[in-house]
Amino acid sequence: MNDENTAPAAAPRHGVDASRRRFLRVATTTGAAIVLSTAAGAPAVSAARSGGHGPGVAGEKDLRVYVLVVDGLRPDEIDPGVTPNLYALRAEGTHFPQARALPVTETLPNHVMMMTGVRPDRSGVPANDVYDRDEGVVRTLDRPSDIRVPTLLERVAGTGRVSGSVLSKEYLYTIFGDRASVRWEPEPLIPVTDHAPDLATKCALSAMVDETDPDLVFVNLGDVDRVGHADLTGTSLGLLRTGALAATDAHVGRFVDELRSSGRWSSSVVMVIADHSMDWSHGHKMISLQAPLEADEALAGKVAIAQNGGADLLTFTGPESERGAAVARMREIALATSGVLSVHSPAKLRLAPDGADLVVYCEAGWRFSDPTPISNPIPGNHGHPATEPIPFFVAGGHPRVRKGVTSSAPATTVDVAPTVGELFALPPVAGGYDGATRHEALFSRSGSAIS
Amino acid sequence: MNRRQVLRTGSLAAVGGAALTGPAVAAGAEQPFRHGVASGDPLPDSVLLWTRLTPSADATPGSGRGVESVVRWEMARDAGFRRIAARGRVPTGPGRDHTVKADVTGLEPDTWYYFRFSWRGATSPVGRTRTAPTAGSAVRSLRFGVVSCSNWQAGHFAAYRHLAERGDLDLVIHLGDYLYEYGAGSGVPRRHDPPVEMTTLEHYRRRHAQYKTDPSLQALHAAAPFAVTWDDHESANDAWAGGAENHTEPDEGTWADRRAASQQAYAEWMPVRYEPGGTLYRRLTFGSLAELSMLDLRSYRSEQVAHPFDGGIHDGERTITGREQLDWLTSGLTTATAQWKLVGNSVMISPVQFPSTLTTREFGAITELVGPVEGVPYNVDQWDGYTSDRAAVLRALRDHGVSGTVFLTGDIHSGWAAELPADPLTYPLSGDAVATELVCTSVTSDNLDDYLNVRPRTLSLVVEAAIKLANPHVKYLDFDSHGFSVLDVTPEQVRMDWFRLADRADPASAAEVTASYRVPAGTGGLERAPRSMDGIVPRYEAATEHARADARSRALARQEER
Known part of the structure; x- marks a missing residue:
């Protein structure tokens, strides 16, 4: 069930204008209520969903794209023992073992590159924190106006489709603002880390897909990164990190199971990527x-x-x-x-x-x-070149996804937008993409492989 | 009929229908191209062709006799030479010992070619070679033969024959000790020519020529292009920039003269893009899949320290690569766009600590194996003796997040697979590795059972187990076998299979696969593969499970006794 409200359900976050939002309150299987917001006047529910199908059941739709960012995941951490779901998903789709994040290997610039397809000299977001010359302070780039170019979220929405954002970190939510047709405002936020645990993020993702069935969802799962930052055994055993990896992997596995059981899998492209990896240091270094x-x-x-x-x-x-x-x-x-x-x-x-x-x-x-x-x-920590290698693979049951392929192509985070854009047949952004469409992962529309 | 079938049926003539001598057949001893044909250093649009002309009976290698001559070459897309792709002429003469090198350009990338030479109506055996894929292009797979340490006097080159017969190799990587400088031995399967230790240009030329008469080596050179580097024995044992362990001045002349002679003969007799005065280290690329950096670890290195307790091994002023080559290597690795960064590395880079649990006899045998530097229980001739350079390379890999670096190594007459720890202190807990090293064993040169004078796979098993206990990053070690390796490179993994000869003294020796390890893409780690790339279940370490377990128990017991 869901309730639709026009009044703010929560205090407005920095940079997000509450007056322009509507809210969907969605009951989840865990009993918790998930609040989704939508832009006033924009379709909150996919056209396909409005066709009378019940919640959790896929309507007629031939393409759904889910970009899942496992924040801070290292490529060598995907392992059949600790992360069996990610391991299996990677094996059945197209894997880019050479993939790298781009400078500066921080959360905000790489998420912005994924959604814009352009490098920071065009997107306007070079790092998490910069010195703002106008304001004369060092600040986090967490305002919607910090992104200077259109993102996939509003470009997909602009074609009459529904885009969604499920971003676990507070600053990610605020910088992407109300660009997506439907958004989850991360909660509960853990003090200090300013992120919602992956359990909550996964519940929000499932609820959003069940209720609004977006054509594109951009997801950030923050636990692996947030736990990794704090893992004092990171240079050796990585005890906390390993626990977070296993838990996040299970959430991804459950989400994939839901796509399969709801009938969405055959129309789904699931892109799994990280925004950077992680490197641990001792206190004296x-x-x-x-x-x-x-x-x-x-x-x-x-x-x-x-x-x-x-x-x-x-x-x-x-x-x-x-x-x-x-x-x-x-x-x-x-x-x-x-x-x-x-x-x-x-x-x-x-x-x-x-x-x-x-x-x-x-x-x-x-x-x-x-x-x-x-x-x-x-x-x-991350941000330095040692943390550039990332996992990046394209899976899903959609007929355009090439199965069981490993590619030597030097894929990067900036390739996400052109690749997703190609799937939705969007024209390139003004001035062209800086990234490349990862054709290695896709059959052409006519069904042939493009090398 | 595929390539392998072609070669197994005997010769390419079966395909071409022409009267050709196939690559599996040795050149006739009396014909002017009696040293065979070879190719090397393939680029996307060119490849280097090689042969040696014997224009008259007196124009023997190293003699300085024989007339100036012009040799014709031709390359074709087919074994019958109906579709000629290129042809040309190359002058040669006694000044270059009548060796011929032709750098053929304008070729198609990623393409098999057949080539042959002709002179005054005589035609050479046919060779087959392959250009590299276009830079940046997607490549599905590459397969390389990997060999080192082929001592004529220690046996026959059945390892080369097995590789030639495979028919599936895109390239053969020879990691050095292609030939040995020693004089003729006694009680050996076959004796060196000249019978003296090679120290002059004539000696080096004659020795190269002798090796090139081996039918198995000729077959392999004719079957696929080579990428080669030298180690020490191409000049003299434990060579360094200013001398060698096996060089005595003034009795054997100056080192500068001897080295120049060895380098000139190498440039003349090997299918390599190297000329004296130039650099041997170079990089070959194979699309977006792989690049191969071939190192020269002899020309610029500082003298080896006398023993492992000499603090000089950590001296930042001492070098194994030379500053320029080190910069070339690290900048190449950190800016590479190819997925796999293969490094043709003549001596081992993995740190190896020799355990104190070895007996005096075992210690002595290992000292024999790793080199005759007196009293050295482990090998300061390897990167272990030059830790500053090693740290610079590994540091660069780690600092720049470089993945997919695989060192391919020879020299040590034994098979190894090892991970290169990101941080040796935390490796036992974290298992984090920045690269891997795959070491092929010797084609023929002596190793531990030969030095211990025991049956293979007996006492060495305990030594290997003890070393692996002391070096947890070493995953595979076989101190006894002689043979070759095959490397398979795909976007999914790099995998090496190790093959062991039944009898190195037998030119018709059988070979069996004794290990298969792989480096999955996106990791720095090694995994044991359940089957070889040919689908065979390897007899790991050429021993039974029981024998390996027993050896490990004995090594553990020794450790506890200490």
């Missing part, structure tokens, strides 16, 4: 650039650091006339610091030009902690 930068006479008080775990984004805040020399000095100081792997200009990494003056990466087994040595106490 921590880099804090704030102190050496402050100790430099020309830089003291003039450098803002946006710390992103495995990457520090440095911005010179002093007079423009000093910027050239100052950036050179910042580079020199960073490279002289133990644990620093490399320093890059944002343009070289295709990041937003106003995001920073320099991007500093750490070596594997290290982490940044800025502005102070106690700012980042967590052992699990």
